[in-house]
Amino acid sequence: MNESFIRFDKVSKAFGTLTVVDGLDLDIGKGEFVSMLGPSGSGKTTILMMLAGFENPTSGTIRVGGRQVDGLPPHRRNMGVVFQNYALFPHMSVAENIGFPLKMRRVSRAETGERVKRALDMVQLGHLAERRPAQLSGGQQQRVALARALVFEPEVVLMDEPLGALDKKLREQMQLDIRELHRRLGLTIVFVTHDQTEALTMSDRIAVFNHGKIEQIGEPAAIYDRPATRFVAEFIGETNFLTGTVTGVGGGHATVDIGNGRSVAVLAGQGLAAGATVGLSVRPERVRIGAGPARSNTVSGTVEDVVYHGDHLQVVLDADGQTLLVKADRAGSPVAIGDRLDVSFAPDECWVVGS
Amino acid sequence: MKALQLSKVVFGAAAVFFLLAPLAAILPLAFTDSVFLNYPMPGYSTRWFSELVSAEVWRRSIVNSLIIGSGTTLLATALGTLGALGLRGRTSSYLFAFVRTAFLIPMVVPAVVLGVGMQLMFARYNLTNTYLGVIIAHTVIAVPFVVINVLAVLQSIDPRLEQAAASLGAAPHTVLARVTLPLALPGIVSGAVFAFATSLDEVVLTLFVAGPNQRTLARQMFSSIRENISPAIAAAAFVFIVGTILIALALNLSRKSLGRRPAA
Numbered sequence: 001m002n003e004s005f006i007r008f009d010k011v012s013k014a015f016g017t018l019t020v021v022d023g024l025d026l027d028i029g030k031g032e033f034v035s036m037l038g039p040s041g042s043g044k045t046t047i048l049m050m051l052a053g054f055e056n057p058t059s060g061t062i063r064v065g066g067r068q069v070d071g072l073p074p075h076r077r078n079m080g081v082v083f084q085n086y087a088l089f090p091h092m093s094v095a096e097n098i099g100f101p102l103k104m105r106r107v108s109r110a111e112t113g114e115r116v117k118r119a120l121d122m123v124q125l126g127h128l129a130e131r132r133p134a135q136l137s138g139g140q141q142q143r144v145a146l147a148r149a150l151v152f153e154p155e156v157v158l159m160d161e162p163l164g165a166l167d168k169k170l171r172e173q174m175q176l177d178i179r180e181l182h183r184r185l186g187l188t189i190v191f192v193t194h195d196q197t198e199a200l201t202m203s204d205r206i207a208v209f210n211h212g213k214i215e216q217i218g219e220p221a222a223i224y225d226r227p228a229t230r231f232v233a234e235f236i237g238e239t240n241f242l243t244g245t246v247t248g249v250g251g252g253h254a255t256v257d258i259g260n261g262r263s264v265a266v267l268a269g270q271g272l273a274a275g276a277t278v279g280l281s282v283r284p285e286r287v288r289i290g291a292g293p294a295r296s297n298t299v300s301g302t303v304e305d306v307v308y309h310g311d312h313l314q315v316v317l318d319a320d321g322q323t324l325l326v327k328a329d330r331a332g333s334p335v336a337i338g339d340r341l342d343v344s345f346a347p348d349e350c351w352v353v354g355s
Numbered sequence: 356m357k358a359l360q361l362s363k364v365v366f367g368a369a370a371v372f373f374l375l376a377p378l379a380a381i382l383p384l385a386f387t388d389s390v391f392l393n394y395p396m397p398g399y400s401t402r403w404f405s406e407l408v409s410a411e412v413w414r415r416s417i418v419n420s421l422i423i424g425s426g427t428t429l430l431a432t433a434l435g436t437l438g439a440l441g442l443r444g445r446t447s448s449y450l451f452a453f454v455r456t457a458f459l460i461p462m463v464v465p466a467v468v469l470g471v472g473m474q475l476m477f478a479r480y481n482l483t484n485t486y487l488g489v490i491i492a493h494t495v496i497a498v499p500f501v502v503i504n505v506l507a508v509l510q511s512i513d514p515r516l517e518q519a520a521a522s523l524g525a526a527p528h529t530v531l532a533r534v535t536l537p538l539a540l541p542g543i544v545s546g547a548v549f550a551f552a553t554s555l556d557e558v559v560l561t562l563f564v565a566g567p568n569q570r571t572l573a574r575q576m577f578s579s580i581r582e583n584i585s586p587a588i589a590a591a592a593f594v595f596i597v598g599t600i601l602i603a604l605a606l607n608l609s610r611k612s613l614g615r616r617p618a619a
């Protein structure tokens with residue numbers, strides 16, 4: 001992130017006695033694509049609404065480009081907003097919808113026509129300019145909403161679960177389209193979603209929210225590979241969560257007793273001390289079937305279930321009371337329910353997340 | 356299953372018959388050439404329609420109904436729409452429940468009670484026997500219809516449309532003019548039609564507050580039924596009913612075209 005463009009400074013929002021956003025500090029750089037990821041009720045949409053000006057913070061300040069925007073009404077913030085249900089004006093044509101922000105800015109008729117046309121071409125809908133929103137498919141409506149939010153060249157584009165109502169294939173296409181627009185136009189985008197895949201594929205940085213607070217913020221790979229808390233580990237992708245007690249630290253690694261006398265080695269240097277209770281996260285795709293090389297952790301268990309996923313198999317293993325998910329290659333040796341199986345993972349693929 | 360289907364059809368037909376039979380009974384009498392309002396009709400003529408247009412009392416009452424109906428429609432639609440805009444979005448507060456009920460009171464209070472009250476009050480402000488007085492009286496009972504209709508439409512408008520308009524640079528009054536009101540138009544139009552119909556139909560309040568100069572069509576029919584039962588009443592009823600049907604048709608058509616207006 002380069003220098004801060006949008007800055008939340010100790011922003012809180014409460015509805016009655018319910019605190020929805022709790023002391024948020026967040027900096028977003030110019031041209032950055034930041035996703036706010038979290039379950040519903042985690043405060044992420046409220047943050048977007050405060051940025052757009054539809055809600056006012058209970059306390060704290062929000063700055064955009066150095067200017068404090070609290071109390072500034074939405075129509076003077078110059079931000080493009082894309083809503084989940086598109087919010088296209090049903091009584092206007094596609095071209096009138098896209099021309100609306102230009103009309104509000106008293107752009108001349110000729111220039112409006114020109115810019116609406118360019119915006120429509122950008123989203124490949126030039127042939128539908130005279131249609132009504134109701135005559136378009138969901139994906140087309142979303143592209144119109146996008147064109148409308150971009151046509152007046154806003155400083156910031158806010159997107160509130162914009163792809164939530166689309167089917168999977170269309171959603172993936174739109175994800176690529178939005179990413180492409182972001183890169184090409186150098187937009188600053190704040191993107192709210194509860195879909196972790198979407199956040200991982202699109203964002204420069206992801207902020208994971210829970211109960212009105214940021215649990216972790218960072219680049220997608222950092223969030224996925226080094227989740228800070230159990231909540232993050234479990235919200236982003238699937239994970240195996242093991243709890244145990246540190247029994248020894250040394251040689252760059254620590255040994256953690258995960259119960260029943262079984263020990264695993266994990267990367268040390270994470271402020272571990274003997275006797276501490278810790279949580280460990282191991283991604284299912286990092287677990288291999290079969291005993292690993294020296295120094296890797298091997299756990300054995302009984303196969304409880306095998307689920308066919310097309311490109312891979314999900315093996316559910318009962319390792320003496322601990323359930324382990326394993327993402328297994330279909331090309332490997334066949335696994336059946338009831339089999340006794342050894343699985344292994346390397347110490348540096350086991351991440352300490354706190355209990 | 357068959358019996359249920361059959362009984363549905365029979366019941367439906369009976370209900371429709373019940374509603375339409377009185378109209379079917381009175382409407383042909385508008386074309387009688389007798390001076391009595393009864394069957395059998397000796398012959399057909401349009402003399403009672405001529406009477407309606409030529410006789411001063413009838414012509415005057417039709418004009419009065421149009422003046423008072425139009426005035427009431429304008430006033431009630433404007434006030435009712437403003438009221439609905441104010442009530443919208445406050446549905447959870449106690450004040451809302453109170454104010455909404457207050458708006459609907461004229462619908463349930465007996466017209467006689469309203470009429471007595473209005474007559475007393477209008478006398479104080481020199482409004483009795485004036486067009487304005489009658490229009491105000493009719494507006495009081497027409498406003499609830501507008502409020503109900505407009506409120507229903509407003510509550511069906513997605514607030515995100517207005518948020519979207521604001522985020523695109525529209526100031527609050529522009530949002531109202533370009534988004535909220537156009538989307539509420541079907542409700543406003545049907546509210547206006549209800550207001551007009553209410554005014555057209557109103558007799559009791561009119562009896563209390565109108566003078567001889569503001570005699571409306573409904574009022575004229577009412578009194579001529581008492582004084583002399585002439586077939587002109589049937590002719591007036593005919594005009595009344597056909598007019599109402601036309602308004603309802605126009606309303607339906609306008610609703611349909613508002614729903615999918617071609618791009619400008």
